[in-house]
Amino acid sequence: GGGLSAEVVKVLDEAEDVEAGMRQLRLLDPAAYYLHGQHIRTMLIDRISADVARVGTPAAQAQLSTLEAKAIEGQLRQLCHLHKEGLISDDVLREQQQKAAMHICASSALRTRLHH
Structure with a gap:
């Protein structure tokens, strides 16, 4: 449940770039922006x-x-920021940082894969 409205989905589908899409999302559906922003950004990317x-x-x-x-x-x-606020632990922070580093290395591999 709690999906995005058709209007928001349409905006995200038509967004030319990630930042523009995120800006639109924040205007149309602030709650979704704050709750699912990271996930939606990933989907947009x-x-x-x-x-x-x-x-x-x-x-x-x-x-x-x-x-x-x-x-x-x-x-x-x-x-x-979340770590500073005490909302996530050191372990989570480290894990996410490693994931991000891996993602950067994987992005060239990802691009090759997308051509199929």
Whole structure:
């Protein structure tokens, strides 16, 4: 339950880039933005990555790498903040940081996989 409204889904489907999509989401559905922002951002990145991979221009590929790096940066910043607030433990923080590092290494592999 608690899915996104059709309006929000449409906006996310049509978002040209992650930040624009997230801004729209915050306007349309602040609760979803705060509760599921991280998950929705990931979904947006996945969708846009897939679109970019289909188009596959070098410029688009470069933009994708920047997008991914930016998103991971934002995620890590948020994690550090949560950690400071005492909302997540050292272990969780470390685990997430390792995951992010792995994700950065995997993103080139991901791109190759998306071409199938």
